[in-house]
Amino acid sequence: MRIAIDAMGGDHGPAMTVAGALLAAKEWSDVEIVLVGDEGKITGHLSGGTLPANVKILHAADVIAADDEPARAVRRKKDASMVVAGRLIREGEADAMISAGNTGALMATGLLVVGRIDGIERPALAPMLPTMDGSGFLALDLGANMDSTPDNLLQYAIMGSIYRNKVNGLPKPRVGLLNVGTEAGKGNELTKAAYPLLEQAPIHFVGNVEAREVLHGNCDVLVCDGFAGNILLKSMEGTAEFVFKALKTEFTRSFMSKLAAAILKPGLSAFKKKMDYSEHGAAPLLGINGLMLKCHGPSDANAFKNAVRQARIALSNGLVGAISTETSRKRDG
Amino acid sequence: MRIAIDAMGGDHGPAMTVAGALLAAKEWSDVEIVLVGDEGKITGHLSGGTLPANVKILHAADVIAADDEPARAVRRKKDASMVVAGRLIREGEADAMISAGNTGALMATGLLVVGRIDGIERPALAPMLPTMDGSGFLALDLGANMDSTPDNLLQYAIMGSIYRNKVNGLPKPRVGLLNVGTEAGKGNELTKAAYPLLEQAPIHFVGNVEAREVLHGNCDVLVCDGFAGNILLKSMEGTAEFVFKALKTEFTRSFMSKLAAAILKPGLSAFKKKMDYSEHGAAPLLGINGLMLKCHGPSDANAFKNAVRQARIALSNGLVGAISTETSRKRDG
Numbered sequence: 001m002r003i004a005i006d007a008m009g010g011d012h013g014p015a016m017t018v019a020g021a022l023l024a025a026k027e028w029s030d031v032e033i034v035l036v037g038d039e040g041k042i043t044g045h046l047s048g049g050t051l052p053a054n055v056k057i058l059h060a061a062d063v064i065a066a067d068d069e070p071a072r073a074v075r076r077k078k079d080a081s082m083v084v085a086g087r088l089i090r091e092g093e094a095d096a097m098i099s100a101g102n103t104g105a106l107m108a109t110g111l112l113v114v115g116r117i118d119g120i121e122r123p124a125l126a127p128m129l130p131t132m133d134g135s136g137f138l139a140l141d142l143g144a145n146m147d148s149t150p151d152n153l154l155q156y157a158i159m160g161s162i163y164r165n166k167v168n169g170l171p172k173p174r175v176g177l178l179n180v181g182t183e184a185g186k187g188n189e190l191t192k193a194a195y196p197l198l199e200q201a202p203i204h205f206v207g208n209v210e211a212r213e214v215l216h217g218n219c220d221v222l223v224c225d226g227f228a229g230n231i232l233l234k235s236m237e238g239t240a241e242f243v244f245k246a247l248k249t250e251f252t253r254s255f256m257s258k259l260a261a262a263i264l265k266p267g268l269s270a271f272k273k274k275m276d277y278s279e280h281g282a283a284p285l286l287g288i289n290g291l292m293l294k295c296h297g298p299s300d301a302n303a304f305k306n307a308v309r310q311a312r313i314a315l316s317n318g319l320v321g322a323i324s325t326e327t328s329r330k331r332d333g
Numbered sequence: 334m335r336i337a338i339d340a341m342g343g344d345h346g347p348a349m350t351v352a353g354a355l356l357a358a359k360e361w362s363d364v365e366i367v368l369v370g371d372e373g374k375i376t377g378h379l380s381g382g383t384l385p386a387n388v389k390i391l392h393a394a395d396v397i398a399a400d401d402e403p404a405r406a407v408r409r410k411k412d413a414s415m416v417v418a419g420r421l422i423r424e425g426e427a428d429a430m431i432s433a434g435n436t437g438a439l440m441a442t443g444l445l446v447v448g449r450i451d452g453i454e455r456p457a458l459a460p461m462l463p464t465m466d467g468s469g470f471l472a473l474d475l476g477a478n479m480d481s482t483p484d485n486l487l488q489y490a491i492m493g494s495i496y497r498n499k500v501n502g503l504p505k506p507r508v509g510l511l512n513v514g515t516e517a518g519k520g521n522e523l524t525k526a527a528y529p530l531l532e533q534a535p536i537h538f539v540g541n542v543e544a545r546e547v548l549h550g551n552c553d554v555l556v557c558d559g560f561a562g563n564i565l566l567k568s569m570e571g572t573a574e575f576v577f578k579a580l581k582t583e584f585t586r587s588f589m590s591k592l593a594a595a596i597l598k599p600g601l602s603a604f605k606k607k608m609d610y611s612e613h614g615a616a617p618l619l620g621i622n623g624l625m626l627k628c629h630g631p632s633d634a635n636a637f638k639n640a641v642r643q644a645r646i647a648l649s650n651g652l653v654g655a656i657s658t659e660t661s662r663k664r665d666g
Binding site: 132143146147178180187188189191210211212213214215225226227228230231232233234235236237238239240241242243244245246247249250251253256257259260261263264267268271275 | 465476479480511513520521522524543544545546547548549558559560561563564565566567568569570571572573574575576577578579580582583584586589590592593594596597600601604608
């Protein structure tokens, strides 16, 4: 299988993407990695070593910046590393791509360069969010589409369920609908209309889930529109940040509290790491006719290696084909 | 001024409402309190003492339960304490009412018994949420309406701004719009359409505010639809609960960590209290043609006393009249 990595994406650029590619290539000999980006810069990060047989470089002269206007940048910068990687998928030269670059531009690359799966109206960005028990849940859509229809939510539910099955091996992923109460009649017009669709879908629908409950791990897939999903994620992040900041203040208040903090620190660091959703792997962009994984901006070499692992599992288990089959089955039925 | 208290509402019923009324009556001689509810039960909580001159009891035989279907209960239970208190406002027998009962039923009482201010389409529930600096922000709507129009959001903004001015004395409350990014063009159809309306409103509009940022205290009023507001509030609560649970686990892990916890406890308790939005007073139901305040279910005597203080300030400063004037001015202009 061939996996393209946008070598220029992410906060650290080739320094981390190249290192990650080398780690992955060493670990999995059945994977061929194509590093797409500025050849000189990529080579510069090989520290004089030669490329392993299963890593190639594909030169791309341009780069999409973090503050580029997504759709416009993808349309104009035809030689940007991200766009070239997307083109490799479309032309069958790669099976998957990984990028830590501009999220909006990656979604635009998915839509404009790679293309959607037939019958999927809106692809969805689906990161894993943390739960108390450490298992996490896949939330979608997390920002690809600000407005959704009930049918969009239905497709998110089906795609998310297939992903958790194919990539995480869950035999029967529990799918929940983000809502303001657990009863069936609760919610806004969107969730009220989506509920009966989810009930009849070929998924294990566990009903409405409140924002307060999601951290308890009572679903494996959480379905929501991109606006509500953003509010959920950002307020979780903001609150956690708020609490940790307050803890820090308490910890440094006096000599005794510093001592106390030193005792508690290892346990708290482990917990903080569990809370950090960027520890939970790359987010797939589901509904695209090819596998696309979004890594976090600050990803290190290990995060890129792990994204290759994720791509490898998704490819081995035919994720995109399974989504496509389910979607066309629904359409034909 | 006359303030009706739904004596039967809240987790503790008359035990706390009566005690709170007595505290308030003692503190403010210009306030007359009407305790509405089961006369026998109310009297039972006077512990044999006589009523102060500025406290009256108005018998109401029925009670709305926590699990009653709101609109139906308000329509049928015409002699429920909450409904009777609402009728006192409508008939000019009371200037305000305070209840810790069923939130949905209180909103139904506002709509069906007291009535809206002319020109207000949707009343909004507006609790104070915590910020890092302890000042807090008023968020509306927090659950009265699941679906909102841009005009609804405009009215929430105006009402919230007037409330912070009249009740909290802020000369120029900063009004923010809950959104997924700070730029003007960000958001879903609703927030994109509301943005220009807020720009032209007679308020100090500070633009879009991300869910991640609200805890930093960068606005005094946060405008959102009831669905997004619920997701925001509940995920803040859920995350804080999650973190405190994890802390507790760390604190009880070993003898040393218990020792460390004992040192840190006072500071953390103070912080936890700051985070608890139920410490931030009663939530007004804005847009009703009369003052209605919702106390939290577990409110104690002091919380009811503080709600009377809040009502007293709002009444003295003509909150409802100011909202009504601004709304009709807008309509006529």
